[in-house]
Amino acid sequence: MSAAITALAGELTPFGHRIHARVYYADTDFSGVVYHARYLEFFERGRSDFLRLAGVHHTELADGKHGEKLVWVVKRMEIDFRGPAKIDDILTIDTRTEKISGARIYMAQELKRGDDLLVTARVEAAIVSEAGKPRRFPKEWLTAFLPRGSEPA
Numbered sequence: 001m002s003a004a005i006t007a008l009a010g011e012l013t014p015f016g017h018r019i020h021a022r023v024y025y026a027d028t029d030f031s032g033v034v035y036h037a038r039y040l041e042f043f044e045r046g047r048s049d050f051l052r053l054a055g056v057h058h059t060e061l062a063d064g065k066h067g068e069k070l071v072w073v074v075k076r077m078e079i080d081f082r083g084p085a086k087i088d089d090i091l092t093i094d095t096r097t098e099k100i101s102g103a104r105i106y107m108a109q110e111l112k113r114g115d116d117l118l119v120t121a122r123v124e125a126a127i128v129s130e131a132g133k134p135r136r137f138p139k140e141w142l143t144a145f146l147p148r149g150s151e152p153a
Contacts, residue, residue, distance in 0.1 A: 008049075009049040010049050010050075010053070010093075011053070012050075012054070015094070015096045015147050016050060016094065016095050016096035016097055016145075016147060017046060017049065017050035017053065017094070017095045017096075018093070018094050018095075019045060019046050019049050019092075019093050020090060020091065020092055020093075021090075021091045022088065022089070022090055022091070023085050023086060023087050023088060023089045023091065027041075027087075028086070028087050032086055032087050033084040033085065033086050033087075034084060034085040034086070039079065039081075039085075039119050039121075040077075040079075042091060042093055042111055043093065043095075043109050043111070043121050043123070045093065046093035046095040047095055047107065047109070047123065050095045050145075054145055055141075056141060056144070061127075066138060068129055068130065068135075069130040070127050070129060070130075071127070071129075071130065072125055072126070072127060073125065073126055073127075073128055074123060074124070074125050075104070075124045075126055076122075076124040077121060077122070077123050077124070078122045078123075079119060079120070080119065080120045080121075081119055082117055082118055082119060082120070083116060083117075083118045084118065085111070085113055085118050085119075090113070091111055091112065091113055091118075092110075092111070092112045092113075093110070093111050094109065094110045094112070095107055095108075095109045096109075096147060097145045097146050097147065098122075100137050100142060100145060100146065102134070102136055102137070103126045103127050103128070103134035103135050103136055103137060104124055104125065104126045104134075105124075105125050105126070105137065105145065106122070106123070106124050107122070107123045107125065108120070108122055108123075109121040109123065
């Protein structure tokens with residue numbers, strides 16, 4: 001992967017993953033603050049690029065590289081809005097895995113502007129087959145997603 005592509009994907013950290021994003025006009029509502037649904041997109045970028053840097057690619061899952069076609073699904077998401085992001089802000093999105101159990105992964109995310117914590121999210125996601133059946137997390141992924149020094153649940 002080229003340095004430019006790696007930079008776009010953020011970076012793996014001791015706790016998980018970090019990526020930066022700028023707030024553009026298209027992210028805001030008529031008042032100039034980020035529209036509430038856009039935070040889902042910022043968090044999705046964080047999770048997707050965490051997967052990418054950990055070596056798990058959506059296209060490979062969809063192509064059946066792991067024996068069958070697999071898809072990520074979000075089962076549950078809890079969001080706490082603490083403060084607004086505004087146009088031209090540079091945001092930091094931190095993603096960490098809290099635990100992995102069977103087919104599910106539980107992640108915590110934070111969105112900050114500088115030191116100001118603006119939004120937090122807890123996400124429960126799963127891997128399912130093309131037919132929608134849950135699939136266990138491949139063992140080789142466990143160390144890639146858990147914070148350094150952690151053990152799977």
